[in-house]
Amino acid sequence: MESKLLLYLKFENNIADSSDNHINGTLIGGVNYEQGVDGSGKAIVLGGLSSPDRISIPFDPSFQFSNEITISYWLKINNKRGTDGNGNEKTEGFHSIFQGSKVSNLLYTNWGNSTFYYPSNNIRLQAGGILNTHEWVHISYVISANSAVSYVNGVKYSENSEATPIDLSTSSGFSIGRQADNWYPLDGSLDNFRIYNRALNANEVKSLYETKQ
Template structure:
């Protein structure tokens, strides 16, 4: 089962983690960006199954296909749940360093979307208590709008100005860990329904995606805790 069975044509990665077994998370987009699972285990998720990460060395590697090397616009979408407020927990990452790229990760007090090109780092932060419940986190960048933004549970929360295209990433797309710039920043909790789009989704579209997930939670209210 998927969060939204009608994937937008701009979706270049769609992982629901609903496989019965094995170490491959199959991409439901048309781009075949399957993820290799390292250590993370399947558990009950937002919808059907999800992946549980131990915060030590678990992650998913989705490779570095050209379809994932987005520089003019991007949306990163993830549902996550954790009971631990800890700095630098990687959610979805292409390595954030002086050479350029981006990372979506948790801080002690919220979530950060950091982008970089050589000589120019910009970090957008949305402050909120993310522990103890499922949360829908979305980060967008649009060169035409010159903005990078964060949405939490369907609502716009923070933005920064970026007037330059992103540097083409040189490291694989990882889920559950971040390079900031070094390895070691692992997520402790559960991740489900990861999506990457080649455009910046609108606030209306993001709210619609959020309500898909909330409908699932309302049908199984025990998942809210």
Template sequence: MGVDHYITNLSASASAVVAFAEARNKIAAVTEFGATTDGIDDSTNANYYMDFLTYIKNDAVARKVAWVLTWRNGSPTHYWVPRIEDIHYDGFLKFFNDPFTAFENDIGDYYSYNFGTSIAPFCGLRGCEAGETCSSCPGDCGLCLMQKQDPIAHWQFDDASGATALDSSGNGNTGMLVNGPSWATASENNSLRFDGLNDMVSVEDGPLLSFTNTFTLSAWINLSAVDRSQSIISKGKCNINWVEYALEVGSDNKPRVFFSEKSADNQIVVASTALGPNTWYHIVGTYDGSAERIFVDGTLSGSLYTNHAMFDSTANLTIGARETDGSTICSGDNTVKELSGSIDDVRIYNRALTAEEIKSLYNAGASGTTSGARVSRPQHPTGLTAW
């Protein structure tokens, strides 16, 4: 996405939170002269924009926020801000007692820059290109300052044979093939097939696979059967452990991501997109500590704003089915929500990927389309600077 406006008419040395979205409004919340933001002041390049936003949100009387400048159809408009009630990264900006409800829509990513004698430039077209980093170009490379860039687990399923699925992240999360999921042929680039009966991949629990309040679950799937509940990624057992987190397809054929909070209530967001059979889809679920999101083929398909701490399950992580204890409450089976079809390129991150990162991941892996329907397995992305 290109940038068709630079921020202008801002006071010298004022800091600003810059927000923009595809084909929609551009918004800048401008602070007063001399305002400080938890260690980030007007003389500091405020790359740590989430701290900046949090400070504004927690300022009960909004002394630090002078006004909001918006662009509507290319024309700038000023609004005074009585109080900012809530802020979500890559989500919406909501005002307390503000009549302008249009601001409660998704307005894209938030970026904070220091404005000195000249306008701080955007780095490019929102792609994290060679030579750009999260700190030097947050507008292109997303929120990843001081965070591990690589997935903490990555099963490419390129093993082609054997009873284990190797973890290419280097973190040793080797998966054991249970009940015989089969390796796809070389022409299908070695994805893993599940029979919908009791096949799964089981990965031993470890500290890297449990999260406090942020994660990303990503996989390519191709369903052979539909109109049934099917598990893509799950951590937790029925009746023994609450499910810590899961990426699934419901009986309505819509993907969903959820996690259990510490009070054992599930926080679920369901995609608006229903999946069909015999088609490759890229499914991603994220939680950034304030919102859950579900993406289908690189596009946001559902969101839920929630800020609960996550339950920590000691159960193994499973791919292709959810493991149970075989009790009556679990229908007397040892596995439930068995997936019928193929799964490939499963990734888990301990942070929420940005919408731009997810789109890039989808674009890099997409291939083999016929009339818009994916008929061949995607290629593994390579050389993705953002991760």
């Protein structure tokens, strides 16, 4: 499989895919845009419980990741208000960054962590520590045949070793901003959301952070 960037959402007042694949998603709900992380471009603003928006990315044949994937994005939490696991509103609750059939990412504002789930005995990988509101943070999750690594602002945060390769094969797309079943709407901003079909190395992740990409 060719090593490439599969999906790249710059959020320049739209949800167009800037990768060579041009995978056109569907915007569900109304969103706003604001100044992006680099100060010149734009970022998408998702409204949380008051406006539970999401982006639906359809399945594409290129989403056959084998056992490697990198998901990288800039996040700014605008409001920690969300829900718990039973759907009850909380002043500090759960928010969905993205969801797929084999990988998903939830933000737990009550714990100050972003948690990435992938199919290896229900393994979870954390990033963040304390995530502050109204503060941009760069988060990357890198899965390879033997390890899963999270990065925060270009620095390794946690790592899991894998005894056997992880099965990331999928036949579905992704939901960004809340889960497809309407759970956990994100109250925050996203910029430069990227999905690769390979595991980026530490220097490549650091470069994305330093160049605000």
